[in-house]
Amino acid sequence: MLAIAVETFATRGYHHSSLAEIAERAGLTQAGLLHHFRSKTALLSGVLELRDNSEMRQLGPERPRGLAFLDHLVETVRRNTEREGIVRLYAVLSAESVTEGHPAQDFFRARYRGLRALVAEALREACDLGETRPDTDVEAVANAIIAVMDGLQVQWLLAPEAVDMAATTRRTVDALLAGLRTA
Known part of the structure; x- marks a missing residue:
């Protein structure tokens, strides 16, 4: 879900992306997507956290x-x-x-x-x-x-x-x- 949201937000921007499109591309219903992320804003937060967590893992503990x-x-x-x-x-x-x-x-x-x-x-x-x-x-x-x-x-x-x-x-x-x- 997050990988598809990353791609969708990256190509269409936040305002031009829809939960319905992301859910469909992920093989879910919109309700299924909303089960994991309560809103489009929560999904955006998940995407941004994924990016930053990836950066921090590469940095290591020190x-x-x-x-x-x-x-x-x-x-x-x-x-x-x-x-x-x-x-x-x-x-x-x-x-x-x-x-x-x-x-x-x-x-x-x-x-x-x-x-x-x-x-x-x-x-x-x-x-x-x-x-x-x-x-x-x-x-x-x-x-x-x-x-x-x-x-x-x-x-x-x-x-x-x-x-x-x-x-x-x-x-x-x-x-x-x-x-x-x-x-």
Whole structure:
């Protein structure tokens, strides 16, 4: 059910997807689907949790520290080139979530807040480990890294043959860090 919902939300968006369509594609009645997910919003929450749980499993129990976390982000971008449906789902739903009353708006606000905090924390750790200068504006660098990753996803979805997300993310991270490295 969730795999079909992921595909449907990714290709049609939340507002243009119907429970009836998802249920039919899953070989269920709409009532059967609603037995598992009480509403379309609950199904959307299940889809978003599935995506995040998948990401957390790949991260493992201990996330890399300092600049190693940024290497992990680049590797995540590389893995995303093998998961077009998940990338499409994220791109569509995150963009849709900026509209008034969208049921995923709180999820994406919290997700971006958490992601910014993780990247900023890794940059602070890099300062503590002597990998970068202590005067690093970690919030600005974190925002730039996330913006590049998300923007590249949209470009890649529209022209996968023209965009190497991992290489461009690596180059951007390296460029951002070039002026922050310790001597």
